[in-house]
Amino acid sequence: MKNAHLILAFAVFFVSCSVKPEPLVLGKDACYACKMTLMDERFGGEIVTKKGKVYKFDDLNCMINFSKSGYEPKDNIALQLVVDYAHPGNLVDVQKTTYCKSEQIKSPMAGQAAAFEKREDLEQYNSEWKGAVLTWAELIKQSQ
Secondary structure, three states: OHHHHHHHHHHHHHHHOOOOOOOOOOOOOEOOOOOOEOOOOOOOEEEEEOOOOEEEEOOHHHHHHHHHHOOOOHHHEEEEEEEEOOOOOOEEEHHHOEEEEOOOOOOOOOOOEEEEOOHHHHHHHHHHHOOEEEOHHHHHHHOO
16 A cells, blocks of 8 residues: 555656646736736747746747746756747747748737748748748847
């Protein structure tokens, strides 16, 4: 019986520390950086640590500034995910997306950038925006 309790304790520990994204809940979740309530389903992202802590953001600008701050060391980060502008609610790895930066993009905190999982989706929107097409690393370099 004692071993059963020990096994149960380990199981609870590992389940409670699972590393997985959480859905962004509009109108309820607040941006960790600027504290504004998430309201626009086309923008946002989250950073998940190796211990399972989730930081949510309303704009790529807030997420990038948080990343640059060093508040969470890079080696503690398990996942960095952004909302696919063309498919709201779909969180995608920051390295598997392409970004468009344009003054025409009206994001919550004036980041003026949108993420796209599929290049053809980006090209469709960018035919109107006429923005710069960037990788995650290039977007970080261009941020404030």
